[in-house]
Amino acid sequence: MRHKIVTTIVEIDVNVYDAAKTYFGLPPHEADKVHIKDGRSFVARRARGIEETELYDYVIHDLFSGGGVPAHMFTLEFWQDLEKLVKADGIVAVVSLVTYFRLIPSHKSFQNIAAPLHSDSTRAVYITLKKVFPQCRVYHDSMQEPDEEHLKNDFVNWVCYLLFSARSRSPSSQIFFCTPSNTPINFRPAVEADFLDSFLRQQVLSTLPTREINPALILEGLQESSHKNYILTDKTNPLSDWQNKEALHHWKLMRQVLPDVYWETY
Amino acid sequence: MLDSKTKPARANSGTEGSNILRFAVLPLLPYLFQNIQDPTLTKPLEVAFTHPQAPLRILSSVKSPYSGVVVVGEVTPPTQAAIEAGNVTEPHSMRYLRAGHSLLGGVWTDDRVYRKDGSGPLGFDSNGVPIGDSVYGAFVTQEAARFIQRKDSAKQQSALMMYSLHSLCATFLTDGPTQWFRHRYRDIGVYETQNRNNDRRN
Numbered sequence: 001m002r003h004k005i006v007t008t009i010v011e012i013d014v015n016v017y018d019a020a021k022t023y024f025g026l027p028p029h030e031a032d033k034v035h036i037k038d039g040r041s042f043v044a045r046r047a048r049g050i051e052e053t054e055l056y057d058y059v060i061h062d063l064f065s066g067g068g069v070p071a072h073m074f075t076l077e078f079w080q081d082l083e084k085l086v087k088a089d090g091i092v093a094v095v096s097l098v099t100y101f102r103l104i105p106s107h108k109s110f111q112n113i114a115a116p117l118h119s120d121s122t123r124a125v126y127i128t129l130k131k132v133f134p135q136c137r138v139y140h141d142s143m144q145e146p147d148e149e150h151l152k153n154d155f156v157n158w159v160c161y162l163l164f165s166a167r168s169r170s171p172s173s174q175i176f177f178c179t180p181s182n183t184p185i186n187f188r189p190a191v192e193a194d195f196l197d198s199f200l201r202q203q204v205l206s207t208l209p210t211r212e213i214n215p216a217l218i219l220e221g222l223q224e225s226s227h228k229n230y231i232l233t234d235k236t237n238p239l240s241d242w243q244n245k246e247a248l249h250h251w252k253l254m255r256q257v258l259p260d261v262y263w264e265t266y
Numbered sequence: 267m268l269d270s271k272t273k274p275a276r277a278n279s280g281t282e283g284s285n286i287l288r289f290a291v292l293p294l295l296p297y298l299f300q301n302i303q304d305p306t307l308t309k310p311l312e313v314a315f316t317h318p319q320a321p322l323r324i325l326s327s328v329k330s331p332y333s334g335v336v337v338v339g340e341v342t343p344p345t346q347a348a349i350e351a352g353n354v355t356e357p358h359s360m361r362y363l364r365a366g367h368s369l370l371g372g373v374w375t376d377d378r379v380y381r382k383d384g385s386g387p388l389g390f391d392s393n394g395v396p397i398g399d400s401v402y403g404a405f406v407t408q409e410a411a412r413f414i415q416r417k418d419s420a421k422q423q424s425a426l427m428m429y430s431l432h433s434l435c436a437t438f439l440t441d442g443p444t445q446w447f448r449h450r451y452r453d454i455g456v457y458e459t460q461n462r463n464n465d466r467r468n
Contacts, residue, residue: 005412005423015328015336016370019363023325023338024373025389025397039428058411058425073428085426093411141407175407177414187413194412197381198388200399204406208413254369258341258362261320266306266327266337266364 005058010035010042039063040073047081055087062095064173069096071239074125075232079132089181092133096125096174121242122174124230126218131231133178137185138213141173141204174213309335321345321358333365343376360401371405374398 009029011017014036020026035042046053059082063069072078086092129136177185190205222230232239255263307315311327326338340361344354362372379387379398387396400406 005425007425007427010426010428013330013332013336013365015330015333016363016365018328019326019336019338022392023361024363025391042428054424056426057416057423060408060411060425060427060429062405062408062429089416091411091414091416093408095408139407139410141403173407175410177411179414186415187410188415190410190413194409195382197383197385198399198406199382200403201406201409202382204403205410205413208407208410211407251367254367257369258357259320261317262322262339262341262362263367265315265317265320265322265324265339266335 006033008033008035008056010037010039012036012038040070040078043078043081043085047084053085055090056085057087057090059086059090059092061092064095069239069243071232071237071243072234074128074239075234075237076128076131077234079129083132083180086180089179089183091185092176092178094125094129094176094178096122096176119242120230121239122218123222124232124239124242125174126176126215127227127230128232129176129178133180134182135185136176136178136215137187138215138218139175139177139208139211140213141175141211306335325361330365333368335364335366337364338362339364340375357401361397362401372401374401 007029009017011034017026017034017036021028045051061073061082063073082092126136126138179185187208190202190208194205195201219227307324307327309327309329311324315324315327317323321342321344323340323342324337325340326336328336330336338361341358343359348354359374359376359378360372361375363370375395375397379389379396381388388398389396391397
């Protein structure tokens with residue numbers, strides 16, 4: 001294995017799994033390593049001993065689709081169950097809401113124009129995660145808008161430019177790296193072996209430190225006494241409602257990536 | 267005063283009129299079925315569909331209880347005529363995965379599949395077709411989880427991948443050249459595009 005890690009896959013839609021295997025190079029997995037089912041159920045049954053489980057070094061939680069995330073997999077109860085499946089110093093990487101940045105060149109910073117970092121949804125995700133995982137660091141994956149000279153000499157940013165050309169808005173994810181451990185999270189620098197001969201990996205992984213988000217920006221202006229109001233629970237979970245507006249915006253953006261004929265032919 | 271012999275014939279003529287209308291429509295049915303029908307492709311798609319006008323090919327289209335439809339499509343490379351005419355639009359040479367109204371991601375194809383060292387494509391699909399880097403950089407960031415310093419990082423490790431599989435950074439955690447998402451490679455000039463057909467894995 002290229003990185004010496006044994007993986008277990010959970011995917012609700014067998015059609016997506018089949019497409020991944022057939023057209024996108026997903027290698028074969030042992031049958032007991034592929035679970036076509038709802039992730040919430042998978043985690044809950046193992047957390048409660050109904051099914052056997054192993055403890056994982058890493059959990060990659062990336063469920064964004066169609067402009068939103070499944071809200072029931074961002075609640076306190078879900079993270080409490082998931083935490084039982086993770087080693088004491090294991091890492092949970094959570095891809096949160098896609099937000100839309102516009103780069104303001106003069107400020108060399110990102111202005112989050114559609115879903116501010118201090119939006120209710122972002123705050124709720126972060127605050128709820130922190131209730132279970134004491135250590136979390138947050139990153140985005142927007143690439144800087146390249147200037148003309150940069151474009152001439154570095155095609156690695158080509159796709160970023162393409163996305164930026166769509167009305168200067170680039171979809172970006174927030175990635176929360178969290179651990180049950182109380183030890184602060186420290187990243188080693190990326191090395192050549194991490195890139196696996198991929199320009200994309202080289203570009204994204206080598207520039208990770210430049211894309212960290214200070215949690216203070218997420219919690220800006222929020223009194224600590226108000227944090228409890230942002231904890232997502234199975235009983236109280238407005239995440240879906242908050243995302244409804246973003247879903248339409250995401251759809252509009254997707255229609256800019258490819259012309260209409262690609263959306264009308266299926 | 268009306269009697270039974272002079273009852274108005276309206277009811278009978280209405281029924282007859284409906285029947286006439288139905289029979290009149292019958293010859294038109296083949297035309298209607300051909301031209302006014304579901305414009306979507308047959309599902310599951312049995313043969314790849316090539317669009318007659320647009321640079322578009324649909325490799326797979328299936329119904330999904332979760333997304334409505336899961337589609338694998340390609341934006342095909344520009345023709346030589348289009349290149350010479352300067353009529354090249356981006357993106358092209360790209361394979362994408364669509365679920366419902368969401369473009370989940372994709373990989374570069376054709377001339378855009380190569381490794382940094384120029385030794386060949388980054389990977390292959392199950393049919394041996396070369397595929398390249400992701401069209402989105404988003405999903406690679408997750409791989410940085412491996413960079414987090416932990417005590418026993420040298421031992422055999424395990425990972426749980428909870429995905430919509432469009433975002434599976436398979437190379438992060440599995441064996442084989444399984445990168446889902448590629449990025450356009452730098453113009454290498456080492457691997458000639460004319461040889462790309464030789465890259466198909468046997």
